Amino acid sequence: MTSSDATASFPAKPHILDLFAGPGGLDVAARMLGVESLGIEWDKDACETRYAAGLRTWHADVSEVRSKRFEELDADLNVLAGGPPCQTYSVAGNGAGRKALEKVKKLIHRLVDGAGEDEIDEQLEKMGGDPRTALVLEPLRYAIKALGSPNRDRRPFDVIVLEQVPAVKALWEVYKEALETGLPREDGTRVRYNVAEVKTLHTEAYGVPQTRRRTILIARLAEYGTPAIPAPTHHVFNLRKPAQGGPDDAQTALPVGGALTPLRPWVAMEDVLADRKPPFVIVSNYGSGGDPKNRGIRTHRQPSFTVTGKVSRNAVRLGPSGPDLDPDRLTIPEAGILQTFPPDYPWEGGDRSQQVGNAVPPLFGMHVLAAALGRPLPPEEKLRESWGRLDRDGAEYRRLRVEGCDAPGDCGPDCPKPEDQASSSTPSGSTRPRTGASANSSAK
Template identity: 45%
Template sequence: MSTYDTVDLFAGPGGLDMGATAAGLRPVGIERDANAVATRVAAGLATVHDDVRRYGPADFLDAETLLGGPPCQTFTVAGTGAGRRALDSVVGLLHRMARRESIAEELAGLDDVRTGLVLEPMRWALEAIDAGRPYRAIVLEQVQQVQQVWVAYAEVLRAEGYSVATGVLRSEQFGVPQTRRRAVLVARLDGVAVLPAPTHRPYRAGVPQDAGDARLLPWVSIGQALPHRGPFEVISNYGTGGDPKNRGRRTSAQPAATVTGKIRRNRIVDSAGCELPRFTNGEAGQLQGFPADYPWSGCDIGQQIGNAVAVPLGAALVRAAISEPASAPALEVAA
């Protein structure tokens, strides 16, 4: 397939693709879920509706940038935990891949097949290297529990000639109106890889929005992202020990808590505690940095939104990967 300079694995509804487009690239995304594909098609994003394991670099010969946000369900705290339990095994399989050993049998033996998908970007990267057409830039994003895997990725990619920066970034520091920590990796063949510099201040409970580093913009509140709503309070769908009193609360003057696939379960109340309409799909998407009129389609839209890469963070990562080569030391972030 030609005409695309970027390929996005596990492309979802288009967060990284929109970020890549904003950075001036022409991405094509591979996505298996029919609902996410319906959204992508409605949004006019180039899409291959299939399993990424059925493809490789040879199918996208013009692509010089590789993007990927593998499924997070087995790694996230809210998920099954199978991926977290298998982290050491996954890292071991990664190093076997670097030695060009077959790991097919071990992948088939994992408790949850989705866990092994975090290794797919490395397969693509190594196949491109072995074919003599290495990707010029690689950008990966996942829940912060996967940082251990990205550190192992960095070791392998450096041995293959890449400069790599990896760490955990706070999404609100890139203008996303929610607190969402993500493990990220930026690799490049030309120059020194660095993570994107924050543009906004970090959110800390009790610290005023206008306080902090004057060189950075204030973090963005829910109310600023959704000004038509007026003042309100969000009562999280998450509780502690089943006690509703322990559920998290954020006002519209704060950033949202991490947006998940269950965002529709969040209650919204006014200052008197009266129930207000819950977030629409469009509003939930805005909390991930998507346009208000993004054409969410198909079923399970909440899950699409929760799994998406926040658009401003995606754009910042892609720009960091393809910008003019940097000369400063690679930035390692652990937050």
């Protein structure tokens, strides 16, 4: 089974640099594909999870690594991936990113026109607002930085993979234009990419047991041909026709939209939550239709709502219609399973609900990376196998911590400090605001 046709001349050894790596969704996907990765992650809690999971990590701010430590990165990193923080662009966020959309677009054009880092930093500082808004520029700044890096022999990244909430589609379209126009080298020449159609995808169409939409950009150096958006393998869940595309729909077995093979039914919660005995329903923490009291309901025979940083606030009620009797809550492992993490993935640190909610679903990540890299997809069942947890006293765990924090047991002097994470004076500085519920309320 393949997600796209492989390109004969494509690099045989992809090595991913994962910006804003979170607790490891894309890195888990990479490992399933047999691809190495290094993640840069600012949040201490997410780094604790990554170390326990055995994932290479730098506990650092993406913008600071780009400005001060870029030459320390592995020279063979040839795939750039990233999902910048989406809170300021999402519907649920404060909207700062949407208000600044036109300004950010202009900065993308300035970068492609050859503007220096100091000029961009100055413009970002003048723009003000939520500093997370500017982080959407970091993947482009990394791609341009690579072209002047002596450590890399000024080689560009072969592949760029970006994902974000649908509200950022307009920016990814500008990214597409910039990459196709070509990124500037110091000698005035340009490095051009071929970019697939920027598209918003439904994660349940790739076997993820939740409804979630992400906008994807996949680019390859022009010499490697044009990549394709991953083909769906499952039906999309239609809230207005909840049986459509499900296991009991006779039309599900028919090919859809010219597909060569029939799409499979979307995956229901009961298919993956082995320890939850049906019937049960999930009652959303959010209201719908403008009414905060009108909470959405999903049954065990449907995909879950989007897993967010507030997932532990969703009520689980027993019975086919969910009577209001002693409502339960989803556990963190269950929320991780709905994100398609392995069932025993070692969630560590605090604010675990936020970690789970911010992550890329590994199964979805597998489809996207397979399409970007021209690699075959492994069986989905691999993500249900035991992942395991590194021994804190073991050599591998200590090695990862020393690499990530420059200290064997805790954070080192250069790690982002919790007190610094609470506020930031500049959009391009080494800190950014912490988000999410408190660790105490989300440790379940």
